[in-house]
Amino acid sequence: MKVALVVHSKTGHTLMFAKKIEEALKRDGHETDLIRLDFDSPQGDQPHGEKAQVTLKNAPDCTPYDAVLAGCPVWAFSATPVIMTFLEEARGLADKVFIPFVTMGFPFKGWGGTRAVKMMTKEAFEKGALTSPGRIVMKMGHKIDKLMDKEAASVAGELKKR
Numbered sequence: 001m002k003v004a005l006v007v008h009s010k011t012g013h014t015l016m017f018a019k020k021i022e023e024a025l026k027r028d029g030h031e032t033d034l035i036r037l038d039f040d041s042p043q044g045d046q047p048h049g050e051k052a053q054v055t056l057k058n059a060p061d062c063t064p065y066d067a068v069l070a071g072c073p074v075w076a077f078s079a080t081p082v083i084m085t086f087l088e089e090a091r092g093l094a095d096k097v098f099i100p101f102v103t104m105g106f107p108f109k110g111w112g113g114t115r116a117v118k119m120m121t122k123e124a125f126e127k128g129a130l131t132s133p134g135r136i137v138m139k140m141g142h143k144i145d146k147l148m149d150k151e152a153a154s155v156a157g158e159l160k161k162r
């Protein structure tokens, strides 16, 4: 499969998760492109809230891919406006396998992670994507390296089934 990993990451944790997923997919012979979203916003590098304005500079066209994996940190119990802007504006998502992934500071998925992946899944579903369960890595109280490896292997397993 040709897989796009599209990631918003401010301080590098979600990017690290994306890289681990990419490594797992490459081991299975998939072709991957990892794109870290770059953007402008009047709110600087942390656009947040309902009225956040984000102009993406390097959003990929999803048309050439078989699967699109989108990742971001959890901000205020939500997916970030940066990744949501990508999904809202995305072209070529219909009929593509879609898997969201997030990292979060708090120790429980219910403290923002579950809601964040739901927001991303809903948007991709409305664009006709074939959505799969989101992957969530919590930092507090967990060995994030091990959690990321486990979730990366799970994503690779999911794509094998497709």
Ligand SMILES: Cc1cc2nc3c(=O)[nH]c(=O)nc-3n(C[C@H](O)[C@H](O)[C@H](O)COP(=O)(O)O)c2cc1C
Binding pocket: 008, 009, 010, 011, 012, 013, 014, 015, 046, 048, 072, 073, 074, 075, 076, 077, 078, 103, 104, 105, 106, 107, 111, 112, 113, 139
């Ligand atoms: C503005 C802001 C809001 C945040 N809100 C949450 C939250 O609601 N729940 C949570 O678990 N972590 C929250 N965090 C922590 C980040 O989700 C966490 O540190 C994440 O791993 C950072 O990812 P990054 O290094 O890819 O930017 C927040 C961080 C910031 C900067």
